[in-house]
Amino acid sequence: MGDKVFLDTNIVLRVLLRKMDLHTNVDVMVKQMIREEKEFWISGQIIREFMVQATHPKTLQKPLTMNDVVHELQLVKSLFKVADETTVVRDTLLQLVKQYPIQGKQVHDANIVATMLAHDIPNLFTLNVVDFQRFADKINIITL
Numbered sequence: 001m002g003d004k005v006f007l008d009t010n011i012v013l014r015v016l017l018r019k020m021d022l023h024t025n026v027d028v029m030v031k032q033m034i035r036e037e038k039e040f041w042i043s044g045q046i047i048r049e050f051m052v053q054a055t056h057p058k059t060l061q062k063p064l065t066m067n068d069v070v071h072e073l074q075l076v077k078s079l080f081k082v083a084d085e086t087t088v089v090r091d092t093l094l095q096l097v098k099q100y101p102i103q104g105k106q107v108h109d110a111n112i113v114a115t116m117l118a119h120d121i122p123n124l125f126t127l128n129v130v131d132f133q134r135f136a137d138k139i140n141i142i143t144l
Helices: 009-017 024-035 042-054 067-074 085-099 108-118 131-137
Strands: 004-007 039-043 080-083 122-123 138-140
Touching: 004 009, 004 108, 009 024, 009 042, 024 122, 039 042, 039 108, 042 067, 042 108, 067 122, 085 108, 108 122, 108 131, 131 138
Parallel strands: 004 039, 004 122, 039 080, 122 138
Antiparallel strands: none
């Protein structure tokens, strides 16, 4: 499976926020990966999406304040390596959107894959398998 695992926003939300549905399931799987010495990766995009979702009333009945979100992210900073969105990521994204049928918000998913490819991260842990299925020839998709 490889040692590097990119965590999608829906996983980071469930790892950090106990109120989220499937928190326990994700927590068990993440702890197993820690025992297997997997290296967890996120990107600036995941951090921004986490901030949006954690403060949004459609995600949580009682959304976090931005100060709470920043506090959570500071606490777990050491758990994740952050893959920077470099020119290689941008160029890879441009290749992917030419190679696969992508439109609208699907660009965000393609950017995650581009980030993974540029940083040699083979595995994606996500709950949105359908969103990434088109890239199954390039990445390994892990889910519950």
